Amino acid sequence: MRVKLRQPVEQIGVPRLIIAAFLxxxxxxxxxxxxxxxxxxxxxxIRVGMNGVLVLAMVPTISCxxxxxxxxxxxxxxxxxxxxxxxxxxxxxxxxxxxxIGCAVPLAVLVGYAYARLLESVRGQEMMVGTYAGFSVVAxxxxxxxxxxxxxxxxxxxxxxxxxRYTLTLSNHFGKVLNNFLVFRVFGVSISGGLLGFFxxxxxxxxxxxxxxxxxxxxxxxxxxxxxxxxGIDVRRMKAAGVTISTVLGAxxxxxYAQSYGFLQLYLAPLMMAFPAVASILIGGARLQRATISNVxxxxxxxxxxxxxxxxxxxxxxxGDISEVARLIIxxxxxxxxxxxxxxxx
Amino acid sequence: MAEVSRARTTVAAGRSVFPxxxxxxxxxxxxxxxxxxxxxxxxxxxxxxxFLLNEVVTRLARNSLLVLSLLIPVTAGMxxxxxxxxxxxxxxxxxxxxxxxxxxxxxxxxxxxxxxxPLAILAGWFAGHVLNMxxxxxxxxxxxxxxxxxxxxxxxxxxLVGSVIPIRSPSLLLPSxxxxxxxxxxxxxxxxxxxxxxxxxxxxxxxVVTLAVGVLMCLAITFILKTKLGQDMRAVGQDxxxxxxxxxxxxxxxxxxxxxxxxxxxxxxxVFLQNxxxxxxxxxxxxxxxxxIAALLxxxxxxxxxxxxxxxxxxxxxHTLFVVSPLAGQKLLGVPQVGEYFRVFVAYGIIxxxxxxxxxxxxxxxxxxxxxxxx
Numbered sequence: 172m173r174v175k176l177r178q179p180v181e182q183i184g185v186p187r188l189i190i191a192a193f194l195x196x197x198x199x200x201x202x203x204x205x206x207x208x209x210x211x212x213x214x215x216x217i218r219v220g221m222n223g224v225l226v227l228a229m230v231p232t233i234s235c236x237x238x239x240x241x242x243x244x245x246x247x248x249x250x251x252x253x254x255x256x257x258x259x260x261x262x263x264x265x266x267x268x269x270x271x272i273g274c275a276v277p278l279a280v281l282v283g284y285a286y287a288r289l290l291e292s293v294r295g296q297e298m299m300v301g302t303y304a305g306f307s308v309v310a311x312x313x314x315x316x317x318x319x320x321x322x323x324x325x326x327x328x329x330x331x332x333x334x335x336r337y338t339l340t341l342s343n344h345f346g347k348v349l350n351n352f353l354v355f356r357v358f359g360v361s362i363s364g365g366l367l368g369f370f371x372x373x374x375x376x377x378x379x380x381x382x383x384x385x386x387x388x389x390x391x392x393x394x395x396x397x398x399x400x401x402x403g404i405d406v407r408r409m410k411a412a413g414v415t416i417s418t419v420l421g422a423x424x425x426x427x428y429a430q431s432y433g434f435l436q437l438y439l440a441p442l443m444m445a446f447p448a449v450a451s452i453l454i455g456g457a458r459l460q461r462a463t464i465s466n467v468x469x470x471x472x473x474x475x476x477x478x479x480x481x482x483x484x485x486x487x488x489x490x491g492d493i494s495e496v497a498r499l500i501i502x503x504x505x506x507x508x509x510x511x512x513x514x515x516x517x
Numbered sequence: 518m519a520e521v522s523r524a525r526t527t528v529a530a531g532r533s534v535f536p537x538x539x540x541x542x543x544x545x546x547x548x549x550x551x552x553x554x555x556x557x558x559x560x561x562x563x564x565x566x567x568f569l570l571n572e573v574v575t576r577l578a579r580n581s582l583l584v585l586s587l588l589i590p591v592t593a594g595m596x597x598x599x600x601x602x603x604x605x606x607x608x609x610x611x612x613x614x615x616x617x618x619x620x621x622x623x624x625x626x627x628x629x630x631x632x633x634x635p636l637a638i639l640a641g642w643f644a645g646h647v648l649n650m651x652x653x654x655x656x657x658x659x660x661x662x663x664x665x666x667x668x669x670x671x672x673x674x675x676x677l678v679g680s681v682i683p684i685r686s687p688s689l690l691l692p693s694x695x696x697x698x699x700x701x702x703x704x705x706x707x708x709x710x711x712x713x714x715x716x717x718x719x720x721x722x723x724x725v726v727t728l729a730v731g732v733l734m735c736l737a738i739t740f741i742l743k744t745k746l747g748q749d750m751r752a753v754g755q756d757x758x759x760x761x762x763x764x765x766x767x768x769x770x771x772x773x774x775x776x777x778x779x780x781x782x783x784x785x786x787x788v789f790l791q792n793x794x795x796x797x798x799x800x801x802x803x804x805x806x807x808x809x810i811a812a813l814l815x816x817x818x819x820x821x822x823x824x825x826x827x828x829x830x831x832x833x834x835x836h837t838l839f840v841v842s843p844l845a846g847q848k849l850l851g852v853p854q855v856g857e858y859f860r861v862f863v864a865y866g867i868i869x870x871x872x873x874x875x876x877x878x879x880x881x882x883x884x885x886x887x888x889x890x891x892x
Contacts, residue, residue, distance in 0.1 A: 241657075289873070292873070292876075292877060292880075293872070293873050293876030293877065293880075294876070294880060295653075295876060295879060295880070296872060296873075296875065296876035296879070298654070298657045299654075299656045299657045299660075299872050300869065300872050300873050300876060302657065302660070303865055303866075303868050303869030303872055304869055306865035306868075306869070307862060307865040307866040307869045309865075310858055310861040310862035310864075310865050310866070311862050311866075313854075313858035313861070313862070314855055314858045314859060314862065317852055317854055317855055317858070318850075318852075318855070333852075334852070334854075439861075446664070493672075493676060495671075496668055496671045496672050496675060496676070499664065499665070499667060499668030499671065500665065500668035500669065500672065503661050503662075503664040503665035503668060504665055504668075506661045507647065507658065507661050507662060507665055510651045510654055510657065510658045510661065511647055511650035511651045511658065512650075
């Protein structure tokens with residue numbers, strides 16, 4: 172009996188079972204205390220679409236053998252710059268959204284390539300160097316935001332006429348364009364077809380990419396570099412491609428995030444954004460060497476749902492906002508769990 | 518950029534005349550660069566020297582233990598211990614308790630040190646075990662461990678205090694009666710260590726006892742590294758496999774290194790807080806790891822070698838930069854925030870560069886070993 176139970180448990184993974192069980196408990200509490208469960212589900216789905224692309228950005232780096240991309244803020248910065256250019260031009264709606272992506276992607280390709288070169292030269296310490304590369308660039312960009320030559324009065328400080336504001340509202344630009352696109356209701360749950368559709372479309376593209384010749388070569392380079400080299404694959408190029416794609420996804424991810432949130436957050440806001448994304452994909456069952464699209468979707472759904480419903484539900488029982496603390500403990504606990512599992516190491 | 522070229526010209530000038538000086542400069546390029554940078558900024562900001570000296574002496578006294586706490590794990594080959602924030606949290610937990618009991622003066626400070634020690638030992642023991650499970654990834658693991666511990670810390674002091682832990686003090690708690698206030702005034706223990714002997718020498722106020730504690734800790738660390746345990750740590754730091762074959766209990770030695778580091782960090786945070794006088798309950802510890810590590814690296818330490826002199830020189834240079842950069846930013850560009858962000862950038866950037874150098878050297882050594890094997 173025990174053996175029979177163990178196999179499926181191992182297949183799904185203990186952390187996922189615990190979080191899923193916790194979610195069920197939260198939903199039961201919500202139902203019992205007469206909360207609107209459909210509202211909670213709707214909010215959770217929005218959060219999933221909002222954060223999903225950032226989590227998806229982890230897949231290429233893990234697959235090409237670089238590991239978790241703690242340097243995600245580099246991509247995020249590119250996305251922010253793209254958004255700012257689109258806003259400076261006063262573009263609205265979908266035009267603004269796609270202009271932001273259009274400006275951000277070429278920038279992200281350049282930055283991603285440079286970042287890949289850096290990571291290549293520090294092989295073995297990619298995660299730590301990536302973390303601090305991200306931190307340094309975020310701090311450096313703070314100086315850029317202060318000095319940047321933007322002229323649109325909606326973007327810069329009202330007094331002094333110089334320097335971008337900390338938070339920019341997107342309501343006159345491309346705020347909520349995906350969120351409000353193709354919204355429909357199922358059993359009282361409102362679903363944003365635009366937001367979730369965009370996320371799933373990118374998932375599908377990444378999935379198809381890993382079925383292509385380049386993608387399979389990248390997977391081979393990630394799982395067994397020596398074998399890949401003997402098969403004539405340029406491992407370095409594969410890693411560079413993986414890191415670049417991840418940076419591009421990070422740039423698109425923050426634009427999706429910002430349009431859904433309704434605000435563009437500059438300065439130190441991107442500093443810690445890599446960590447929830449890393450935690451999400453690990454919660455989804457990814458390992459340091461292997462990640463799939465299903466890890467992304469499962470991880471994002473579990474983690475974001477938990478974060479979304481933890482606050483309203485627990486506030487009925489406990490005073491104060493425990494969701495922030497729960498986020499810290501769960502996300503970092505999950506990263507620790509992945510780092511300490513006997514994989515590789517010396 | 519001017520500083521870079523200036524450092525280069527000094528190096529170039531030394532080349533022809535003093536070969537020994539040149540080698541010294543090359544070996545200490547990081548501190549020399551930062552010295553040049555700091556001096557340039559001091560000149561730009563037009564800072565009063567007495568004010569600057571006051572600031573630097575105070576900061577040297579209050580940060581010394583925190584930076585020194587990093588030395589032992591580096592020696593044991595575990596890299597920069599980002600987990601000293603856990604020690605800082607242990608120190609804060611102790612000082613919160615002492616403040617609640619209202620034990621005043623130096624007695625309260627010593628009681629806090631005593632209380633924080635078992636907490637820090639326990640935390641260090643746990644951290645050591647976790648890092649033993651992540652060999653080769655110690656730094657990122659210790660950093661995440663710090664974030665994780667921060668979550669636990671917030672859970673305890675934001676939700677359990679007042680509800681489960683029976684503290685009933687309106688001055689400490691939030692109005693709701695659960696959770697600590699964001700700032701706790703450490704009236705009872707503020708400056709208790711500095712105040713013992715705190716004379717003005719030529720306009721500069723020198724906290725003699727606090728500095729003496731730092732010197733004592735330097736001596737203690739030197740002593741520890743000379744004992745059998747210290748030699749074991751060095752051996753483990755050089756090569757874990759060889760140390761294991763030599764009969765050294767590698768895992769145990771690494772755990773002891775983490776415990777020592779965490780305990781020193783806890784005391785270091787207490788020294789820091791008594792000087793500041795107020796506790797930002799949920800922020801005071803967060804930056805401790807980053808700033809201490811950046812200071813040590815500015816002093817010329819690497820992830821594999823760090824000495825007491827690196828620590829002392831590093832604190833002086835890093836904090837000079839810390840004091841003057843907002844003022845220099847104000848003077849130079851008319852925007853003080855530029856200087857503030859610049860120092861954040863320096864802190865992150867120096868750590869990033871040090872880590873990259875560490876990885877480069879590691880790979881060069883690996884390649885050399887492979888070439889030797891091929892011969």
